[in-house]
Amino acid sequence: MNIAENTVVVMHYAVHSGDTTLDSTYDKQPLTVLIGHQQLLPGLEQALIGQQQGATLQVEVPPEQGYGERHDTLVQIVPMEMFAGMQVQPGMQFRATTDDGEQSVIVLDVDEEGVTVDGNHPLAGHILTFDVEILAVRAANEDEMAHGHAHPADEHS
Numbered sequence: 001m002n003i004a005e006n007t008v009v010v011m012h013y014a015v016h017s018g019d020t021t022l023d024s025t026y027d028k029q030p031l032t033v034l035i036g037h038q039q040l041l042p043g044l045e046q047a048l049i050g051q052q053q054g055a056t057l058q059v060e061v062p063p064e065q066g067y068g069e070r071h072d073t074l075v076q077i078v079p080m081e082m083f084a085g086m087q088v089q090p091g092m093q094f095r096a097t098t099d100d101g102e103q104s105v106i107v108l109d110v111d112e113e114g115v116t117v118d119g120n121h122p123l124a125g126h127i128l129t130f131d132v133e134i135l136a137v138r139a140a141n142e143d144e145m146a147h148g149h150a151h152p153a154d155e156h157s
């Protein structure tokens with residue numbers, strides 16, 4: 001069976017940015033994912049369409065097909081009062097409510113001017129390389145289609 005919209009794919013993958021491996025399933029459970037429901041990065045999903053069980057492929061995903069470009073406007077200085085007495089330190093991550101909705105921000109710097117936060121996704125601007133091995137492809141069942149995600153074997157969620 002070819003991978004297409006509303007198929008469920010079981011796959012191993014490793015994702016790299018440059019020489020750094022960011023994540024890998026090869027030493028753990030494979031990923032089970034429903035295709036066509038925004039579960040994968042667009043660039044990765046496009047490359048999977050038409051592939052079959054047993055295929056191995058390497059996929060390069062540019063920022064515009066991945067986590068997006070970096071936007072300097074998402075780096076902002078906010079007053080320390082916004083953190084209500086918390087011990088804010090560089091590297092901490094927060095959920096923030098902005099005009100664009102819920103957003104994850106990371107603290108870059110803390111000084112007398114305030115707290116510099118970066119709302120870019122940590123992988124924004126990165127070219128990602130995926131090594132993928134397709135272990136299985138099957139049609140999604142009705143529950144999976146209704147829920148918009150895959151149900152791995154022996155698991156209901």
Ligand code: ZN
Nearest residue numbers: 147151156157
């Ligand atoms: Zn479900």
